Each structure stands twice: as structure tokens, then as C-alpha cells.
Amino acid sequence: MEYSPIISNLYALSVSPVKKKLLVLGIMFLLWVYMLYSCVGYCTSVPSAMVDPHRSKERTEGARVDLVSKLVPKKPQGWVDLESDDDEPSLRTPSRDLLNNDADTERAEDWDELGTEQRPPEPSAMSTFSNGSGTKKLPQAIIIGVKKGGTRALLEFLRVHPDVRAVGAEPHFFDRNYDKGLRWYRELMPKTLEGQITMEKTPSYFVTREAPARIYAMSRDTKLIVVVRDPVTRAISDYTQTLSKKPDIPTFESLTFKNRSTGLIDTSWSAVQIGIYAKHLDNWLQFFPMRQILFVSGERLIRDPAGELGRVQDFLGLKRIITDKHFYFNQTKGFPCLKKAEGSSKPHCLGKTKGRTHPNIDPEVVRRLRDFYRPFNMKFYQMTGHNFGWN
């Protein structure tokens, strides 16, 4: 009787228990490799398959963008590019617009961990794997302003919510990058599962004349959030930020006035102009009803973060998950911080670019600025139905 080599091997194995075990282990290893291979194949194929149903939607969005492009000029006309940090002189108010800089752009140093571990700027390989499911969607809610209002704190606090997924950096899509198209914009977004909200924050949108029409064209249902702060302290905060990067700029006092002896305020200076909230809001109300815009008090966000977050969660239709249990007041920073941030078990405060010491400003100049803003503030309280108490 002839034996095949396999049978003869098996026969040999039957007499050697050690080899038998080795064979079983080998087979298990091969099965494990096969399963892993299948899973990777599945995981990489799922997102693209899930994106497909959106292709037709994408075309509609593309058509809408074409319409907006026809209706809305891509570059602001007759409007100071309040936020841009590029050096195109045509987009700037000559010499007076000294606060143009890129400091809004999200940076690693905006986020400070009170542990030794650094927060990775990009998701790690592991988190990419675990976040592999879901699809990238255009944001349903945007923090549109205001610069230096507390927008970073609000976004980082909101990210603690399991139903909120947000892009960390400021996309500047509706002001600087509109030419790149909605597909580009959507690609920046994190993947979300059913029921999760996609968000971003770019504070310069609030003062960008084209932004309301452009966001409306993306989706008329977009929820808008504006973090507002006393316009005088906001202006000083804005100036402080620029001073930290350009120490040679003129004093706050000299930039505030067109002519100091006449006391005429220079409204073309972006630090002043951004704070005329009533004027900017008017622009948004041409496209969005008031009920679709939530105003968060920057001052209250520091004093009572859980209270403001409660309002924001209600506005977004989210379960109130973020409560005062999530915050503690950090005496050294002088701000509320998170006991645990998204994806971490350690306490987190915003970094050193938030909460810089403001320079002392001549009290007379502060008083003049308060007088200047008062009627605009009153108008803003009237429009929003909320007294922010800035006087």
C-alpha cells in the first residue's frame, strides 16, 4: 500500500504529540492571519462604500455652490479682510489694520495638558482604526465667532460630548478657502456615526460679509453659535495677541483713534470693528432667523461653563451630558478647565495662547471706547433679547 507524503507526515505526527501541538498552533496562526486580513479589507472598504450614496447629494451641493459663486463674489469687495494673515495689500485696510494675523488658527500650544503626555495633533493609528466607521459630513453646526470671545474653550468643552465630533483646526472655508469647494471642506471633517453632530469653529466668519450667504447655500438649516465678549476687553485681547507676535506695533491707545485730540475712534481698525456686533449680526439676519443663532456669553463661559454648555447642548438638540462634574477651576490659569478632555483621562486646560496678560490701557481711552460701543451694545441686546451686561 502506497502512502502519500501528507498521510505519512500525519502518521508521523500521530506518534509525536509535540509535533501535533505545533501543527494545531500553526493552523490557528494561519486562521488568525486570515481573519485579520479579512478585517482590514472590510474596514478599508466600508467608508468608501458608505460614501457612495452621498455622491448624488454631493452633485446637488456642487450645483448650489455654483449658484452661490455666481451670486456671491469670491473675494470681499469694499470690506476689510479682518482676519487674513496673508500679505496681499489689496485685501487690507492700509496701515491701520494691524491686528491681521493668523493667531486664530488652531495650534498645538492652544491646548495644554496638565500631565506629561502631549495631546497628539492627529489621531493615532489606533484611534483611526477604532474611528474607521462612519462618514464625513458637512457641519450641521458652526461656531462662527467672535475672535477672542472664548471660541476655543467652547469647542473643546463641546468635544467632550459623545455626540459631537469636531475638526480641531479652523478651516476658514467660508472666508479664505471657499474656492476649494465643499468636497475639500467635507474632507476636513471627522467621521461621524448616525446621530452625531459635525462641528467646526472659525471666528472670522462672523465678520465676513460673504459668510452668511455661503453657509446658507451649504445648508439653510446650519445652526450658528456666536461667543460674544465685552467688545472693549475683546479689542484689548485681540491687540495683546498681535503684540505677542509683533512687539513693535504702536500702542493700543494710538491705534484706537483716527485723531486722538478729536477723540474720533478708528472704526477701520479691525480690533475696534469686530466689536460692533449689531452691525455684523444684521448681515446674518438677512439669511438666518434668530432662532437658528445661539449667543454664548464669553464672560459666563468662564464664570459658569456648565451653565453655558447646558444652553448650547439644548440648542444643538443634544442630551445634557456635559455638566459641572466635567469642570474644575484652575487657580494658576485663572480659568475653568476640563477634568478629562476628549480621548484622555487627564485634566486639561487651554494653552498659553489663551489668557495672556493684557497690557494696562489708559483708563480714559477705555472710557471713550465704552462710550463708543454703548449704542451698538444696546442695539445688540435688543436684537438678541439678551442683556450681556457690558456697560
Ligand SMILES: Nc1ncnc2c1ncn2[C@@H]1O[C@H](COP(=O)(O)OS(=O)(=O)O)[C@@H](OP(=O)(O)O)[C@H]1O
Ligand atoms: N476655559 C478657558 N480657558 C482659557 N481661556 C478661556 C477660557 N474660557 C474663555 N477663555 C477666553 O478665551 C479667549 C480666547 O478666545 P478665542 O479662543 O475665541 O480666541 S481665538 O479667536 O480663537 O484666538 C481668552 O482671551 P484672553 O484672556 O484675552 O487671552 C480667554 O479669556
